[in-house]
Amino acid sequence: MKNPFSEYKKISQNLLGINARNKLYIDNKSINISNSKIKVKNILNLEKIPTPETLFIIKSLEELENFDFSLLPKSFVIKPNKGLGGEGIIIFYGKKKKRNEREEDAFISANKQIYSLSDIKSHIFNILNGYYSINKKNDIAIFEKRIINSEFLKQNLKIKEGLPDIRIIIYKKFPIMAELRIPTIESKGKANLHSGGIGVGIDIARGISTNAISKDEYIEINPDTGERLSGIKIPYWNNILEMAIKSSIAINSSFTGVDIALDKEKGPLVMEVNARPGLAIQIANKSGLKERLESVSKLKVKNAKSAINISKEIFGGEIDEEIEEITGKIVIGRVVKVKIQDTVYSAKIDTGAYFSSISDNIAKDLGFGEKIEIFKNFQIPETKDINTLYNLKNKLEKENHDINISLVKSANGITIRPLIDISIYFIEEDITIDTRVSISDRSNLLYDILIGRKDLKNFLIDITK
Amino acid sequence: MNEFTIFLLKSGIHQNMLFILLALPLAAMLVLFAKEIIGIKSFNLYTTSLGAIALISIGSILGIILFLLIILVDYIVEYFIKDLKLHFASKIAITLSTISLVTIILLALLHIYLGVSINVSPFAIILLILLTENLSFTKINKGIKNGNIIYMETIILSLIIYLILDNSFLETVLFKYPYISIVAIIIDVYIGKTTSLRLREIYRFRNIIKE
Numbered sequence: 001m002k003n004p005f006s007e008y009k010k011i012s013q014n015l016l017g018i019n020a021r022n023k024l025y026i027d028n029k030s031i032n033i034s035n036s037k038i039k040v041k042n043i044l045n046l047e048k049i050p051t052p053e054t055l056f057i058i059k060s061l062e063e064l065e066n067f068d069f070s071l072l073p074k075s076f077v078i079k080p081n082k083g084l085g086g087e088g089i090i091i092f093y094g095k096k097k098k099r100n101e102r103e104e105d106a107f108i109s110a111n112k113q114i115y116s117l118s119d120i121k122s123h124i125f126n127i128l129n130g131y132y133s134i135n136k137k138n139d140i141a142i143f144e145k146r147i148i149n150s151e152f153l154k155q156n157l158k159i160k161e162g163l164p165d166i167r168i169i170i171y172k173k174f175p176i177m178a179e180l181r182i183p184t185i186e187s188k189g190k191a192n193l194h195s196g197g198i199g200v201g202i203d204i205a206r207g208i209s210t211n212a213i214s215k216d217e218y219i220e221i222n223p224d225t226g227e228r229l230s231g232i233k234i235p236y237w238n239n240i241l242e243m244a245i246k247s248s249i250a251i252n253s254s255f256t257g258v259d260i261a262l263d264k265e266k267g268p269l270v271m272e273v274n275a276r277p278g279l280a281i282q283i284a285n286k287s288g289l290k291e292r293l294e295s296v297s298k299l300k301v302k303n304a305k306s307a308i309n310i311s312k313e314i315f316g317g318e319i320d321e322e323i324e325e326i327t328g329k330i331v332i333g334r335v336v337k338v339k340i341q342d343t344v345y346s347a348k349i350d351t352g353a354y355f356s357s358i359s360d361n362i363a364k365d366l367g368f369g370e371k372i373e374i375f376k377n378f379q380i381p382e383t384k385d386i387n388t389l390y391n392l393k394n395k396l397e398k399e400n401h402d403i404n405i406s407l408v409k410s411a412n413g414i415t416i417r418p419l420i421d422i423s424i425y426f427i428e429e430d431i432t433i434d435t436r437v438s439i440s441d442r443s444n445l446l447y448d449i450l451i452g453r454k455d456l457k458n459f460l461i462d463i464t465k
Numbered sequence: 466m467n468e469f470t471i472f473l474l475k476s477g478i479h480q481n482m483l484f485i486l487l488a489l490p491l492a493a494m495l496v497l498f499a500k501e502i503i504g505i506k507s508f509n510l511y512t513t514s515l516g517a518i519a520l521i522s523i524g525s526i527l528g529i530i531l532f533l534l535i536i537l538v539d540y541i542v543e544y545f546i547k548d549l550k551l552h553f554a555s556k557i558a559i560t561l562s563t564i565s566l567v568t569i570i571l572l573a574l575l576h577i578y579l580g581v582s583i584n585v586s587p588f589a590i591i592l593l594i595l596l597t598e599n600l601s602f603t604k605i606n607k608g609i610k611n612g613n614i615i616y617m618e619t620i621i622l623s624l625i626i627y628l629i630l631d632n633s634f635l636e637t638v639l640f641k642y643p644y645i646s647i648v649a650i651i652i653d654v655y656i657g658k659t660t661s662l663r664l665r666e667i668y669r670f671r672n673i674i675k676e
Contacts, residue, residue, distance in 0.1 A: 008661070008662070008667070009661075011662060011667065011670075011674055012660075012661040012662045015662060015666070015670050015673070015674075017660075017661065017662035017663055017666045018504075018663065018666065019501060019659055019660050019661065019662070019663060020660040020661070020662075023658075023660050024660055084606060084607070085607065085608070087605065087606055087607065087608060088605075115550070119550040122550050122551065122552055123550065125552050126552060126553050126605075129552075129553070129554065131553045131602070131605045131606070132605065132606065136602075194607075194608065194611065195608055216669055216672075217672070218672060279666075282670065282673060283669075283670060283672060283673055286673055287673070288673070
């Protein structure tokens, strides 16, 4: 039997717990800055690092009393300056339509609650009195412009409300670990994991999402939307890493979690920095923070770029990357996720076939319905003789100039099938292949798409995957 | 009995007082251990130990009933005033007032149906205020679910400390070896230095540990 105590010691060297985080890594010099959103914003803006636009600041009850609420835009966010874990943040999406002139202005929040102006005042009153503040002392309320989700995240996550963000943990200039945080209905539009948000690990090297967690348990799909959570490639990945490093340098913190959101127009924006980043990021990345922190603790780098390169090298997707380096090929499993035009499919890898093939349903969706109809009208004899089929193929191609036909070997012998030109995007591998595929009736088969040898030249197949 | 203990008792310190003062370092060490090594979340040491002392003064059964009453009433009040979006100060005041009134009814019912008459000590009242305020504050600051978890764990911790402090066996041991209390302080130093994973974190990270 294994010695439980030495096991425990081993685990403690690998995973970062609250004790080790608080005693070994929290940067006490910069904690006063990180705790105050206003201070962080001022410093980052001096360094030209973009942050969400501040609309108004309310510092005292007097200012609240004199505040002209008619200045507020339709959508905005209220935040406590020294809030903790997203508590006290309310996202307002729009104004409620008035039924008559005398009715008070009211706004609709992310979880569809209606806040009248006096409700909003009451919330600000609570913020000013320090109920959300990290040190329970009087606080400041911030009005911020609401960030509009980038098209990319909208399309890939399909979430309706709330603002997903990307958390990067930086230690001594190195990006250590990253996580995509997705708000849920339960989290009321906030991306914080402890309020019920989903965390998805991100491979530092490629910026692609890996394992998703909800309340520390692994999940495959987003229960709110039914969308798969792994394999999402984060746009602006290198920019995001660089921005996170620059933010940590700007506030002079050795250990920090930088939260970056993607705005539709402005691109990546630093939302906040955390001196005590949550530890669940380790579960989402299936990897220990302590081990990673230790491995860079003695390294020194000149600039953000070289830090990113080193981090990518040592923390990036492990085994696969190694093989890629040796062979220059990317390792894929037996089933891959591909995107044709705007739809995502699961495709089976079949080295027995030369051409890739897609089902006639997909071909119809892609606009090849006409060609399929023409092909169906051909009289194809019930024969397995290659010569007959080959002659038939040539004859048909001569008669119909815009149709390409190929002889295809399948489990049932040889047949002829129409060919079309499409481009297939391998999502996780981030590779697009322009190719010619055959159309076949795959209605009885599990996968609508089969990838053949012709399109697998740049890949190695790992049958255990 | 230890000579030092005899000396202290002879110099006029009441036996009960001496025991509690000697046991307090043990209780503090235990709270520290529960928080830092096991990973139990609780309110501050003050609230937790006051909970234990209140249990001694009003008895464990009534004490636990009061503890549970607070969280129940808080939940009900929260449900009814949720949509009013009140200032938190008034929310806490409303909860406390309701708890106070419900306690009166509870005491009356206990007297009528069980014939028990309880003289609730000031401790219990202070405890009511303290726990209500802490519960409300934690719920605002760390979310409702977390607030409730922390509250329940505080109660469990208070119960454990109560069981230690209200223990005649421990009294004999401490009077025989009063130096145990100093050992507790040394253990505090060790706990303060540890950077290992908490037991609760091992459970939390069990899915990665398996891999």
